[in-house]
Amino acid sequence: MSCERVPVAVFEDSKAASVAVARRIAEIMRAKAAEGKNAVLGLATGHTPVAVYAELIRLHKEEGLDFSNVVTFNLDEYWPIAPSVMQSYWAWMHEHLFNHVNVKPENIHIPPGEVKEAEIAKLCRQYEHNITKAGGIDLQILGIGLSGHIGFNEPGSARDSRTRRIVLDRVTRKAAASDFFGEENVPSMAITMGVGTILDAREICLLAFGEHKASIVQRSVEGEINATIAATYLQKHPNAKFYLDDAAAARLTRFETPWEMGSCQWDDMLERHAVIWLARKVNKAVLRLTDEDYVEHGLGELRARGGAYDINLKVFRYLMNTITGWPAGKSKKRRVLIFSPHPDDDVICMAGTMTRLVEQGHEVHVAYMVSGYLSVFDHDVSRYADFVREFNKIFGVMPEQSATIEQHIDKFLKQKRPGDIDTTEIQSLKGLIRRAEAIDAAKYCGIEESRCHFLDMPFYNTGKVQKLSIGEADISAVRKVLETVKPDMIFAAGDLSDPHGTHRLCGEAGFIALDQYLAAGNAKPELWLYRGAWQEWSPEQISMAVPLSPDELKSKRFAIFRHQSQKDRAMFPGPFDSREFWQRAEERNISTAKLYDDLGLPEYHAMEAFAVWPLKRPANHDQQMTKI
Numbered sequence: 218m219s220c221e222r223v224p225v226a227v228f229e230d231s232k233a234a235s236v237a238v239a240r241r242i243a244e245i246m247r248a249k250a251a252e253g254k255n256a257v258l259g260l261a262t263g264h265t266p267v268a269v270y271a272e273l274i275r276l277h278k279e280e281g282l283d284f285s286n287v288v289t290f291n292l293d294e295y296w297p298i299a300p301s302v303m304q305s306y307w308a309w310m311h312e313h314l315f316n317h318v319n320v321k322p323e324n325i326h327i328p329p330g331e332v333k334e335a336e337i338a339k340l341c342r343q344y345e346h347n348i349t350k351a352g353g354i355d356l357q358i359l360g361i362g363l364s365g366h367i368g369f370n371e372p373g374s375a376r377d378s379r380t381r382r383i384v385l386d387r388v389t390r391k392a393a394a395s396d397f398f399g400e401e402n403v404p405s406m407a408i409t410m411g412v413g414t415i416l417d418a419r420e421i422c423l424l425a426f427g428e429h430k431a432s433i434v435q436r437s438v439e440g441e442i443n444a445t446i447a448a449t450y451l452q453k454h455p456n457a458k459f460y461l462d463d464a465a466a467a468r469l470t471r472f473e474t475p476w477e478m479g480s481c482q483w484d485d486m487l488e489r490h491a492v493i494w495l496a497r498k499v500n501k502a503v504l505r506l507t508d509e510d511y512v513e514h515g516l517g518e519l520r521a522r523g524g525a526y527d528i529n530l531k532v533f534r535y536l537m538n539t540i541t542g543w544p545a546g547k548s549k550k551r552r553v554l555i556f557s558p559h560p561d562d563d564v565i566c567m568a569g570t571m572t573r574l575v576e577q578g579h580e581v582h583v584a585y586m587v588s589g590y591l592s593v594f595d596h597d598v599s600r601y602a603d604f605v606r607e608f609n610k611i612f613g614v615m616p617e618q619s620a621t622i623e624q625h626i627d628k629f630l631k632q633k634r635p636g637d638i639d640t641t642e643i644q645s646l647k648g649l650i651r652r653a654e655a656i657d658a659a660k661y662c663g664i665e666e667s668r669c670h671f672l673d674m675p676f677y678n679t680g681k682v683q684k685l686s687i688g689e690a691d692i693s694a695v696r697k698v699l700e701t702v703k704p705d706m707i708f709a710a711g712d713l714s715d716p717h718g719t720h721r722l723c724g725e726a727g728f729i730a731l732d733q734y735l736a737a738g739n740a741k742p743e744l745w746l747y748r749g750a751w752q753e754w755s756p757e758q759i760s761m762a763v764p765l766s767p768d769e770l771k772s773k774r775f776a777i778f779r780h781q782s783q784k785d786r787a788m789f790p791g792p793f794d795s796r797e798f799w800q801r802a803e804e805r806n807i808s809t810a811k812l813y814d815d816l817g818l819p820e821y822h823a824m825e826a827f828a829v830w831p832l833k834r835p836a837n838h839d840q841q842m843t844k845i
């Protein structure tokens with residue numbers, strides 16, 4: 218029995234889901250062209266549909282997909298905003314699709330971002346009229362906002378709302394903050410198609426990717442229809458479908474509590490997941506769960522496989538074995554390589570474990586994958602420039618060259634507007650600030666400077682939040698450090714859907730490089746994953762939990778503080794959590810220890826958690842996936 222109130226297709230990854238949607242669009246375009254008619258497409262912007270447009274461009278260039286019979290209507294545009302501004306949806310659509318295909322400029326429609334207030338209502342009516350005149354929308358693509366919006370239909374939008382101006386929700390503005398380099402620069406309003414306008418489309422594909430979307434997706438798919446989540450209105454549409462990646466689908470009942478939907482294919486992983494879920498639900502230690510607890514909470518089928526006593530014991534022993542104060546073992550000294558996507562991920566996620574590895578005599582290296590310059594505030598650059606100026610005055614070092622760069626910094630930063638891309642000089646200076654902080658923090662954990670490797674992967678160096686795809690230079694940077702260190706053990710970030718995609722891209726390059734390294738005959742290292750700065754592993758995924766004492770946790774805090782440019786206020790804190798990274802890290806490590814304690818395992822102050830690669834999934838997981 219499914220709890221889903223709208224059709225859902227779940228794909229292995231966002232690429233597969235995007236290709237499926239692009240193929241559906243191409244199918245409609247071709248069918249309409251064969252009938253001698255226009256295909257009318259409703260288009261979305263944002264981080265989600267990028268790969269759909271990339272695939273459409275590929276189909277156009279490599280397979281001759283023709284856009285000459287395509288008419289497009291975009292969902293929304295910020296207001297007020299000029300089309301020339303980099304963050305406008307007008308600019309975004311041209312950069313990601315229109316400039317690369319043969320769509321006729323007169324067939325492109327985007328809500329007007331630059332109109333005067335008095336004209337908005339008239340132009341919105343005109344927009345609706347143009348959609349009707351074009352014959353209505355054949356296929357509408359949607360993303361979903363963290364507020365549950367589709368288009369910019371924020372909470373409270375009515376089922377029959379039409380194109381109009383709307384005030385953006387706080388959550389939406391926070392989510393857009395990184396694109397605008399600060400929430401304060403995000404326009405407070407937008408012009409959006411209404412819910413009624415969207416629902417008039419003959420077919421709707423909603424895409425959602427990443428773990429940060431999992432909760433709103435679950436509420437939209439399985440919750441009652443209600444005006445506080447506009448996406449729930451799609452449940453009543455005759456031809457709407459959600460296209461999800463694995464991470465965005467994670468909270469759906471079929472993955473979260475599949476036993477509530479009927480018989481399950483049980484294996485160790487699902488068993489562990491169910492037992493931990495049950496213990497938390499009834500607020501008991503694992504070893505205290507009774508047969509009745511299992512039966513009363515829909516886990517009779519699991520209990521029937523062996524009885525509460527044996528199942529409890531099996532899960533308890535597993536969890537007990539994950540706890541270790543010797544993360545690299547005791548038998549021999551090992552070479553350990555930690556991959557840190559940004560310069561501070563290593564200490565945020567595993568400063569305690571890093572320090573312990575060094576203290577236990579292992580050779581610990583850190584590879585910092587991207588420079589991280591994007592999150593350095595301009596005032597920090599000015600401060601360092603002032604320092605250099607004063608230093609040079611006192612010590613008389615290279616006064617001429619130095620003066621040129623100082624003038625450049627002063628001049629550029631004075632005229633810089635929010636969101637302007639930094640010059641390469643300023644990008645380098647910002648990167649340098651982060652590099653020095655990373656060395657300082659690593660040294661604090663006992664790691665020598667010569668064991669800090671800075672890869673400066675080129676995919677990151679766009680000057681914008683939007684990154685390039687992974688290329689050969691990125692992969693070879695990772696391969697080189699593997700060849701230099703020849704690690705016995707690797708630690709890497711395993712959050713594959715961080716808000717800007719940097720961790721995911723670093724992971725992508727890392728896996729390709731590791732395959733090449735192994736193919737060249739090198740010994741296979743152990744691979745452990747930490748979960749990035751945003752989330753922790755779910756308990757059944759944890760394969761190693763390293764306890765930290767109160768003093769060790771305090772010391773970790775000081776390691777994070779060494780990243781001074783990120784202190785007090787992070788440039789990209791994410792939409793939900795305005796705390797600093799050290800606060801999140803502490804809370805997360807303390808909660809993991811508390812969870813172990815609640816489950817009836819030894820009580821520690823804090824714990825850093827790791828999952829072993831390859832990540833395991835319950836056996837029933839694959840059956841729930843859509844193949845393309």
Ligand code: F6R
Nearest residue numbers: 261262263264265360361362368
């Ligand atoms: C964009 C739009 C919005 C986005 C949504 C998700 O045209 O209408 O509804 O689809 O905010 O944005 P991303 O994809 O950036 O997470």
